[in-house]
Amino acid sequence: MRRTDRLFEIIQILRDGGLHRAQDIADRLEVSVRTVYRDMDTLVASGVPVEGERGLGYMVREQITLPPVNLTSEELEALNLGMAIVAEAADPDLRNAALSLAEKIDAVLPTQTVAEADAWKFAIYPFADAARGFSHMATLRAAIKARQKLSLQYRRIDGTLTQRIIRPLHMEYWGRVWTLTAWCDTRAAFRVFRVDLIEDATALPELFVDEPGKTLADFDPCN
Template sequence: MNKAERLFSLLTLLRSKRYAVTANQLAEQLQVSERTIYRDIQSLCASGINIEGEAGVGYVLRESGQLPPLMFSEQELIALELGMKMVQAWSDIELATASKSAAAKIKSVLPDRLKNENPAPTILVPCTHKETEFSTFNKPIRQAIDKKEKIELVYHDHAGIQSKRVLQPLGLVFWGKVWTLVAWCELREDYRNFRVDRIDKLKTLGQMFETSGNKCLEHYISRYSSK
């Protein structure tokens, strides 16, 4: 990594931190010496970047109108493009639209050399599902998760047998082919999984619920990943 790349990486790290970060922490992440970090901080300050702090205490980036545009490496751009294509192919319409908007914003801050490049795609993410499989229910489920609002759904199992459940939705998990809703089932008083493509009807109930250390997505993951 040359100095210019290192300075951009250092600035990106500082941008991502809300609080002061020490030279030792920065050095570990960039895999350089603390002395190099001190010199690079001085170089950024000399170029007009508003960095506050001192050796032994830590550094924090303050708001400034002189920050250079966000930069990405070629591999970072490939990773971002791949991720956004996956969102567009496998999520609901709202997230797909947001992904396209994000892609346009990222492109707007790229240098002209990268903006004008349009290489043939080498990694494809084909959309192989029916649009209604996810787009019908993923959005209201996401909204219910965000609001902590109970939902009622009519669901059919692999044999086609229907059941009705009142759920406290906790998270959505994508398994590479199907989306699964992780929820607290009020009938079973325990966690249950529901394939989104097997939901026949869904409605929000306008009733709020609370999560806790023993009833949340993180607890579910820790509980079942340890088995």
């Protein structure tokens, strides 16, 4: 198991909001306690809101949501930057959308403001492993929107392949990894898939509707 994968797993474990001892996490991931402490360091340094209490264990603080602010050229810059990054990383559809949106905004703005935004024209040469697994994102996005079932071929962390029929519900971004939350028809349970481990995703003609117990609202991260 690669280090990155383990960090991701730790977040998943902590996500239930409960108290977890380093020893338990170590046992579960089959590493030494020392390694868990080092991982926690990394997570904290990366901004994950986790806190350790001596004698107790680890817990995540609830995430703080920020109140809305005012309109400004700050936001314009954020937008340009965001579009530049999306144009670099995401799937072709999004890439085009990002580029056209950026151009459209430039076109609408008064010329003086454009000059400002111009300082942000990006020459983008991704070195990216960031792009790994982005190839399926278009399919997944479309299926979530269309409420279309998917046939998924997935490579588990241990390397084995599985095939399943899922109802895609939700995507999340974890800084390094994208996840797809779905109801798995094959296993009759919620599952979270890492997009970068998806080998193949094919949209099926079959649509699905919300059924009690199978909607995103019913999903509980604590397994």
